[in-house]
Amino acid sequence: MPWKPPYRPRNDGAVTQSYNDGVVTVYCETDAAKSGFKPQPSLKPKLTLRYEERRLGLQRYYEGRQNQAQLERVLRVPRAGSVSSQDVAITEDGKQYRIDLVQAVTDVYPPSMDLTLARIEQKYEVSHDVV
Template identity: 40%
Template sequence: MPLLKKKIQNYNDGIAKIYSVTDLTTTVSKPVQKLTLKRELRFESRYVGYGRYYTAKQANVEISKIIRIQRQLDITTQDVVVLADGYQYRIEQKQSVLDVEPPSEDLTLTLIASPYTI
């Protein structure tokens, strides 16, 4: 049985800066968190389909964007993404994409209402 040829994935829509959230709290009074740059990656914008959008709405999640990046094992749903628009987004979901080369993943992003200090 012949192997299916995988589509070549391009990442031509911009640069995504991926940050980890670092806890700098020294006292119990007020938590202090800061963003620490992990890496900068090229990405491709994806469409938020009706099914995904309304399923997220039922779970009280407002999906802002979906981007596709080259697979990175160290990026988690605890990280924050900053795009060229300057807004900060929380990664709600990471989903592997199996039918493209190089190995990629889609990140589902929601806008952070109270941004972190960079």
């Protein structure tokens, strides 16, 4: 059987993106406390995505330091409209990160976005609801 290129909606020469480095789960922060009690932050799963690890450039690193953010990783994931900079990302190794920046990437196929992750000091309790 001859090799067949993947289907693309337009033939513009975009690079085919692979997501082979791991799995990241995006969570939204919710209040798990009963009404009238002290707020208790908890994480509720939003979606699970495969990712490719990207290089954290010096300019992005130092700009984060100027804003008192300890940027650690950049992950390229398939584009999903429900991911925001107020979410929390947990990788398959269990490390929790705050999503600092969501950027759309235009020169790859399928449509992708870069998530810039910052280290968080507070560890959240994770509810194990089905996504």
